[in-house]
Amino acid sequence: MTIEQSALANLKNAGLSEITCLPGQQSYEDRVSSYWSLTAQLRPWTIVQPRTTQEVSETLKALVSISGCKFAIRSGGHMAWAGANNIEAGVTIDLGLMTTTTYNPDTKIASLQSGGTWAQVYSELEKYGVMVAGGREGLVGIGGLLLGGGISFHSCRYGFACDQVINYEVVLADGSIVQANKTTNPDLFSVLKGGSNNFGIVTRFDMVAFEATDIWDGNIVLSKTATEEIIEAFVDFEQKLNEAPDDHILAMWTYLPQTKDHFINMVLTNLDGVEDAKSLQKFLAIPGQKNMKTTTMAKKLVDFVVPSGKQDTWLTLTFDLDARIMKKAADVFEVLVEDLKILIPDGKFYISMVLQPLPRSFAKQSRARGGNLLGIEKLQKDCVLLVAAVEVETPEISTKIAYPKLRAAISEIELYAKSVDGDVGFLYLNYCDGSQDPFQTYGEASIRKMREAMAKYDPSGTFQTRVPGGFKISQMGVRN
Ligand SMILES: Cc1cc2nc3c(=O)[nH]c(=O)nc-3n(C[C@H](O)[C@H](O)[C@H](O)COP(=O)(O)OP(=O)(O)OC[C@H]3O[C@@H](n4cnc5c(N)ncnc54)[C@H](O)[C@@H]3O)c2cc1C
Structure with a gap:
């Protein structure tokens, strides 16, 4: 018997056929296509969907007992790189029925x-x-x-x-x-x-x-000409966040196929529902299209879903809260967008570069709760977490154009950060591509x-x- 046949036989003998689906069955195809990124939509031998912890245990025992049988673990299926949460020659244990x-x-x-x-x-x-x-x-x-x-x-x-x-x-x-x-x-x-x-x-x-409280939340769509003002407001905001932990921001440099130019989407949230919160004033004062409202976290998340179904590359980097590095990142992004417009047929790509605060106070809060593995307390500085993502239509464009171009862009920002002594050598695992090595930075x-x-x-x-x-x-x- 092959390993695949042994795996299927073992799952059946363990009484798990009812929660096992095979290629061609609708349930299997639905689960494969439910991965957020096309890049992650591999086709395992079978997908097992346990309903209880006991069934997870039985599945694990059935697979581990077959020498050489490999498997993958999947929850929401949002990690974008191929093989992170799925497998070709093996079985995927999919926790998608355990949602209580x-x-x-x-x-x-x-x-x-x-x-x-x-x-x-x-x-x-x-x-x-x-x-x-x-x-x-x-x-x-x-x-x-x-x-x-x-x-x-x-x-x-x-x-x-x-x-x-x-x-x-x-x-x-x-x-x-x-x-x-x-x-x-x-x-x-x-x-x-x-x-x-x-x-x-x-x-x-x-x-x-x-x-749970109401939140005051939304976004401002800003022209790229506001880059320097946004960076200045970001630096000021993050420094104050250490003392006044009341708000959340994301600065998203964004290019969409339907827009000729990129723009900056500032996502702003006051956690206590304070309208026009003072701490967000510097962003609110920049001219742009504002869409802010009072809502709740649950309502926000119903609307806040990032479109899926593309070939994705994500890469991440962390550096000091330093306006020069942020400006360099914005400049590199601009060149990258222009390069991709030339290289990708019909301009069919989406790209974003998100900058978010990683202030010292995050580590302080973590430490107060017993700490975690990430090692950010060693940074001892206010930092900026960058994640950049390119979405394209085909695997060829992804591997031949999007990945190398994005990689080169990230390296350029990293080199610049090093040159001004602002590279902090931390990689956030959840934003890493498979080629990055987050544990080494812990x-x-x-x-x-x-x-x-x-x-x-x-x-x-x-x-x-x-x-x-x-x-x-x-x-x-x-x-x-
Ligand atoms: C649109 C989008 C928005 C995002 N927003 C945020 C955000 O706000 N904050 C943030 O920190 N990150 C964010 N991320 C990154 C996200 O945290 C990671 O992609 C994360 O892995 C997604 O969780 P998942 O359950 O979907 O993981 P999956 O893709 O299912 O799994 C990711 C990894 O975790 C392992 N794993 C999953 N479940 C288990 C388990 N129960 N036991 C053991 N191993 C397991 C898998 O084997 C795999 O290696 C976002 C990603 C996307 C695509």
Whole structure:
């Protein structure tokens, strides 16, 4: 028997046929096409969709017992690079049926199954008048975001989203189901805060909830001629954010095929629903098309869904909060857009470069909650997190044009940041392409913790060798 035949036979013998779908079946095709990026839409031998933690455990045991059988783990399917959350020659364990969110008013803890979306979570929690710090786009998954850190609207108040997780339910490589928190398996607890899929399959995240409030939220569409004013306002805003953690911003340099030129989309949110908040005044004063309103997180996320179904490349970089580097990034973006207009037939591409604050206070908030693996406290400065994404129509354009051009642009910004002593050497895992190496930037202490936890909780290296997708501790230094 081939490995594929053995895998299917084992799943059947384990009584899992009902949750297993095969190529050609509608359920299989629907799940493949539900990955956010076309780039990630690989075709595994079969997709298994457990409904319970017990079924995750049985699936894992059935697959691990076949020598050489590889598999992938998927929650929301939003990581854009091929193989992060899916596999060609193997089985995909898809948590997309495990979407329940519950709230316990006595403990003020929300329990989130891994396969849900943030839009679902927020809608459910607002019924109880509470909220958690999670994703900022409606359809992003719970599992991937929380295991990679998680930047939320509330990061200025609570650090990374993973800092608000107080307990994980995890299925380990041998199929055992364990809890990981401050007192039970604390070493596993600490490495799940940024360690991605290297230790087990997390089925449930228990998170601290807080009171839900109205937010004052929306965007301003600005001309690229406002670049310097926006950068000045951004620097001022981020410095003040350390002391007054009341707002959230994203500065998105954007080019769409239907626009002749790129523009800047400033997304602004006051977390307490204060209209015309003083802290956002510098942005609001720049002439542009304003669309601001009072709403709630749940309502915002229903509308806030980034279109999918393209070939995507994402790359990330972090540097000092320094107007010169931000201006350089804007200049490099402008040249990149002009190059791509020439190189890509019919100008059919979408590109954005998002700058977001990563102030010192995020690390302080994380530390106050026990800390995470990301190692940002070593930065000791206010920083800017850049993520750039290009979307194109075909894999050829993606690999031959979009990827090398974006890569070169990011390298140019990085080189400039180094030249002004502003490169901080941190890569945020959830924004990384598969060619980037986020774990190496976490620092020695985090790397040591991950290696120790791996040896203890997955001594046979199942999540290194049998789950090849995603960022692997054992592959650190091999990427690039
Ligand atoms: C449109 C869009 C908006 C985004 N917005 C944000 C944002 O606001 N903040 C932010 O921080 N990031 C954001 N991201 C990045 C996002 O956090 C990552 O893409 C994240 O991986 C998505 O989570 P997911 O559940 O969809 O992951 P998937 O793509 O399903 O998985 C990502 C990785 O995590 C692993 N994994 C997933 N679930 C589990 C599990 N239960 N147990 C073990 N391993 C698991 C997978 O194997 C894979 O390697 C955004 C991405 C997109 C495309």
